[in-house]
Amino acid sequence: MKPPISIKTYSSTANLPQNWNELAIDNIFLNKDYLAILEKSAPRNMFCHFIGLFKDNELVGIALSQFLDLNKMESFGERDKCVKTAVRNTVFKNFCSHILIIGNNMLTGQNAYSFSDKIDKTQGLQALKTASKKLEIIFKNKGLKVHITTFKDFPIEETTAFQQAGFQNYFQYSTQPNMVFNISNHWKSEQDYFDALSKKYRDQYKRARKKEEGVEKRKMHLEDIIKHEETIYDLYYHVAKNAHFNTFFLPKNHFRTFKEILKDKFLFYGYFLDEKLIGFNTLIKNGEVMDTYFLGYDESVQREKMLYLNMLYDMIAYSINKGFKKIIFARTALEIKSSVGAKPMEMYGYAQHTNPFADLVFEKAFSYLEPTVSWKERNPFK
Incomplete structure (x- = not known):
């Protein structure tokens, strides 16, 4: 039987484990310096937490989470002014305004987590799912109900690990490519x-x-x-x-x-x-x-x-x-x-609405609300 993974969440880089950067060696966007930038100059509607996963008191995984409060947004984008956009904005304000992201909404690509070779990816993802539930409680205690939890942006080869980690109840989506x-x-x-x-x-x-x-x-x-x-x-x-x-x-x-x-x-x-x-x-x-x-x-x-x-x-x-x-x-x-x-x-994500009834229509609503962009791929080389 695999030893259990313990989880700690941090809201300040000053409190991160000393050896945090050893797990961020392959990705600057999980490094303490970058996380300090988020701490000092994140968007005003974003709250960041840093997640540490421990096995036998040893740090074996690190991750970033961002909570977005869309109620603090003046505009969701002004390029497309149409009925669909107006409906989208109303839906987001009322039913999807509090989004918990495991990953980085300011970047494209897998900047969500890094695991050591002491745990397998499935085990790490299961722990991050548990961490997301803990974060929901943290925000609930602050009077902020999480509407949607999402894990973003993963290449196709990572999706198998998500299935093995029990994400079948999450809606798998793909937005614009990287x-x-x-x-x-x-x-x-x-x-x-x-x-x-x-x-x-x-x-x-x-x-x-x-x-x-x-x-x-x-x-x-x-x-x-x-x-x-x-x-x-x-x-x-x-x-x-x-x-x-x-x-x-x-x-x-x-x-x-x-x-x-x-x-x-x-x-x-x-x-x-x-x-x-x-x-x-x-x-x-x-x-x-x-x-x-x-x-x-x-x-x-x-x-x-x-x-x-x-x-x-x-x-x-x-x-x-x-x-x-x-x-x-x-x-x-x-x-x-x-x-x-x-x-x-192509990049993939997993999302789930915290309201079971809303979750039933979430997939259809997401497909409708996600802006579609038509474009033609070019090949400029000989």
């Missing part, structure tokens, strides 16, 4: 990437690069981020509020906090036109993987200068030059990311 750019071993420079493109996409590259003439790209340091904080937030907020669907908005100090804590592992690039900041993008070094993070731009300049496409090319060029193996381009803007060479990777 766009992943794999860097060829043969590429050593941006020119190698360009040479691998077919003529149509080499022409696209040349057209975009020509359009951005006059735009200056600058690597921004902490003092620069602080100096331009108001403009940075305005550029970010413009892009965020025009997304299909939003469950949070970053606080103004988020990028400053990131740079303060992660230092050179967090890259911030500003794009200037006539000395005015017109856009920015951010990258996070995660071992051999480069994760793209939030960006922002001035819409009036973006189209004319093909700013977003040029940002994608810049991220690719930097990642090739620095020897990264892949880039996580995440969700949104699927077709344009596909046009530069990113491939879709």
Whole structure:
């Protein structure tokens, strides 16, 4: 018989076990430093807990949970104004406004947990299911009833472990794919990437690069981020509020906090036109993987200068030059990311409504409410 797993939840990184980072060695997004960023600058409608799993008093698993209170959201996204959107917003406010996530709602990919080889994945997932129930009680004691508990974002090969861990009563869902750019071993420079493109996409590259003439790209340091904080937030907020669907908005100090804590592992690039900041993008070094993070731009300049496409090319060029193996381009803007060479990777999640009656219709409601995005996959390479 397997020894039982004990569970501890923490609301402060100061209280985490000393050897926490030993289990986060393969994923910066479970590392104490990153968790400290969440602690200091999470969205105002998000509460984070950090979960430790113990076997014989030894730390054998770590996980992140986020509680979202959608009642604190002014807007869920302003791009789609229609009856369906209005219905969706009403349903979310009244029946789905308190969401408990095992995972990270601010990123795409498996950033939920890490287990040591002292426990198998099934055992770890069973313990996390128990941990989610404990967290429901914690929030209930604060007067916050959890409506939905969800475990997100897992590749297809992880779904078997969830079934074995007893998640059959949860609704398995798949939303927009994670766009992943794999860097060829043969590429050593941006020119190698360009040479691998077919003529149509080499022409696209040349057209975009020509359009951005006059735009200056600058690597921004902490003092620069602080100096331009108001403009940075305005550029970010413009892009965020025009997304299909939003469950949070970053606080103004988020990028400053990131740079303060992660230092050179967090890259911030500003794009200037006539000395005015017109856009920015951010990258996070995660071992051999480069994760793209939030960006922002001035819409009036973006189209004319093909700013977003040029940002994608810049991220690719930097990642090739620095020897990264892949880039996580995440969700949104699927077709344009596909046009530069990113491939879709289906991600799966598990969700359950805490009300048994609501849970019966949850699957149908989710399918109706989840924004659908039609796009065409591209293959830009020869």
